Amino acid sequence: MANLSEHMTKARDMGLDNGRVPVEYYTSADYFRREQDMIFRRAWLMVGRVDEVPEPGDYIVRDLPTLKASVVIARGKDGKVRAFHNACSHRGVALVCQERGNAMTFRCPYHAWVYRIDGSLSAIPAEQDFPHVDKATSGLAPIHLDSWAGFIFLNFAQEPEATLPQFLAGLDQMLEGAPFEQFPFCIRVTDEIDCNWKNLVNAFNEGYHVAILHSKTLRPAVVPKENPHLHYLDVKHFGPHSAGTVQRNFDYNPQAPALTWVYAQMLPTSAPDIAAIEEGRAGFYEHPGINRLKIPNFGTETITIFPNISIQPLANGYLFYQFWPINEGRMRTEVRIYSRHAPRTLREEYAMASTLAATRDVVVEDMAMSRLQQIGFESGGKTHQQFGQNEPLLRMFTRDYEAYLQGKGMGQP
Amino acid sequence: MTESVNLPAGFEDLAPYAAVWGSLETQEERYLQRQHSTMKDLKAYYDATAPRLNAIFDHLDQFPMDALPDSEALLYRTALGLTETAMAIEVFNQPRVPYAPFPHKMAIEWNEYR
Ligand code: FES
């Protein structure tokens, strides 16, 4: 790295305005309604992994608070994964009540209409009383589904304006072949908090706060001397999506006995596996789309998928964050920690629990700050917030957010 | 439940901590216990257990992880409290995450595991 500062992408390098952004975007119920219609009913939304439904008949139920949608995702006998609204064609009951399972049919608990795993309606008790119902067209209401790299995406539009590859706009190509499937074991942490969802999106799109807000948690491990404000490096953008390279401190040597003990038991998801990196067998670290600069103290590539996802590949797994608005002042955060396998020993299980606690506490810091930010916004003294030159991805998100609200964004310039 | 179960031989002195942490079954409960504890109590527990992690796991290693005898299961649960307590002692120097709401609950799900 001859000159690191050359790679500290500034907003001006990307031609981004939006240095001042209306607080109203973050506090108004009207904006939230527009987000529901113009963003969340138009964009492709990630809802899970195909390996959550590996076998024919496997299904999961997901609720998407933003759209108040209850969704069944099921793998059919034919191996195809489909998504449906969880709503009976008779009188609407959300008939699939288990969060996951394996079944060839779903039977509504109210009057026992029966559906096949592919969503089609197979039986109506006392069918003679429903002569006006055409069984062939009265299955569960389908939702458009496609997948990329094993991630399941849904689109709630009648007809999506763009295919999933069009929507991903090249991000999929940069990450082609990235080994997400090598890390199937997942711990999921969820929380609801009183703030606008975009506060969290923004927190994950800049490193400026890391040395301050995370001074006790992340700073020692990730903020290097040569980049004290943890400017993201080599920012790449693909339509509204982006990726930026983040360093870490390889000379970080925790003196804390309990945390050090954890490091010795198992490679925690977020610790650099230096030996593996040197031998070129370290999962994501070998991928050509990740760490293009080949910086030696590479930490993660922070990957943002519009509107509400952040993915951070690490040495031995990856972190996945998703931010769902519930209304303009409340949101749900979902954090998933993916690793290679379930713990095989108590030492590994303990290490994983410890890593989980540490990862959660960092997100708790972000959420705590996002809540205080919301209190400040709602107090009403300021009409705008300011995004610096060192916060290019916040400006970019705002640009694309505004475009979506105006009916653009999905592939249109 | 801890009334009838004792810690394994050699770990009897951890009984006061087993009474607090050994009855907790989930990480969510341990996170809440940490928030409701004083630094004094957390430090005493930390000082008693952190230096003995190797001894604790050397002992636990002798048993199958899915079929721990009651005494070992109690010892293991007692040790797990340290995953939360270490954050308070080694990282934050206070029981709670700064600026977070209190009490703060977070749902944790280990997918299809155990
Ligand atoms: S509502 Fe489902 S069978 Fe009547």
Ligand SMILES: [Fe+2]
């Ligand atoms: Fe943060």
